Amino acid sequence: MASSCPNCGKKLHWYDVKAECSNCGVSIPNFNWEERLEADNELAERKFAVFYRGLNRIAYSIWGTKLRIVRIILCVLPAIGFILPWATINSDAESIGLDLFGITCNKSLIDLLKDFFANSSVYITNMKYEGFSGTLSFTMYSVLFMALSLLLAVIAFFLIIILAKHFRTSAITVFECLSVLSAIGSAVCFTLGIKGAPNEIGINFGSFPVYNATGGVAWGFYFALALLLVAVGINIAVVKSPAKTDEELESERLARKAAKEQKEYEDALKKELEREEAEKKEKEEQARIVAEAKAKLAESEEKKNKKKK
Structure with missing residues (x-):
């Protein structure tokens, strides 16, 4: 087995099946995981940048103007x-x-x-x-x-x-x-x-x-x-x-994305306000119904009291 412990450098053999290094005790799968995660994020960002740059060029070349x-x-x-x-x-x-x-x-x-x-x-x-x-x-x-x-x-x-x-x-x-x-x-x-x-x-x-x-x-x-x-x-x-540069195309894409997200946010906010307004009206209607019911009940009680007298 050609690999070694990333912490102490001890050579790992085929019979070293535990996750921890037998020499220093560090967890080999989790060693330095934050830096590795950050490196993976940077790599993904670079690949997405290349992907979006290609899409921008294709879209602009075919129907960009x-x-x-x-x-x-x-x-x-x-x-x-x-x-x-x-x-x-x-x-x-x-x-x-x-x-x-x-x-x-x-x-x-x-x-x-x-x-x-x-x-x-x-x-x-x-x-x-x-x-x-x-x-x-x-x-x-x-x-x-x-x-x-x-x-x-x-x-x-x-x-x-x-x-x-x-x-x-x-x-x-x-x-x-x-x-x-x-x-x-x-x-x-x-x-x-x-x-x-x-x-x-x-x-x-x-x-x-x-x-x-x-x-x-x-x-x-x-x-x-x-x-x-x-x-x-x-x-x-x-x-x-x-022709526009890659930087211009990317800025336009980001601007379109931001505008779309802003519109979605405004639509969601509008729906939330409409929902709150509908709930408010529903509560007011319920309060009105309850008030009318109480008034009728009070009127009925008053009539009963007059008859008793």
Whole structure:
């Protein structure tokens, strides 16, 4: 056994099972307990200080100012743009739209992705036939960049929460910018693909035949791009805006806590006064009832006495 008595330093063996030291007689578990308790209190206070500092930073970073509240909203809105039609391919056979629900065409982005995963070998073979530079290939590149743009926008949103303790981080803005570039890349790829469509009479999108294809970038892309640019702008504004220090945040927290405790105290005091007032009224009412009863009793006795006379 490697431990020793904290008072005299005697080495303790495995057979020393008593709470008191056999040499000096001090109680080992209770030795210097006040100092140990004080040390534990100081450690707990430091840990709580770190905990509250982290909470203050998270709360301030997410909704601490009006600008940061607006940032949360504007970083969610770009998701709407990915539901809208980004581009359309119209043909004498099937029409395909890069939107989730087929708003403009009879085949939506979901239909295209389902068909791709069901007939991926057909898609790869046709893309090889085009030399990976035809309408089908550029359309699939466009879908890939569109998905990448959405993924980067989602990551940027969650970084607001993950990096909440860092007020001036530019990581969120970087991901938003990459999302914008991916969206632009999606539109460029689609435009390159549709420009080459007249040279291809028939295009096989898996099980979707396309003949004499025309089309282009749709209004949904410009709406989504505008929302992404707004998100970039608001994140830049948040990074550039002045941020409060940990000391200021902690003082504000303590002030809110004191105000809350004061309000609770005032509410409790008000309830106590109301209770006392109610008791006072109840006693007065009881006294009134007793007085009336006594008066009636006295009146009754007086009447009885008069009758006897």
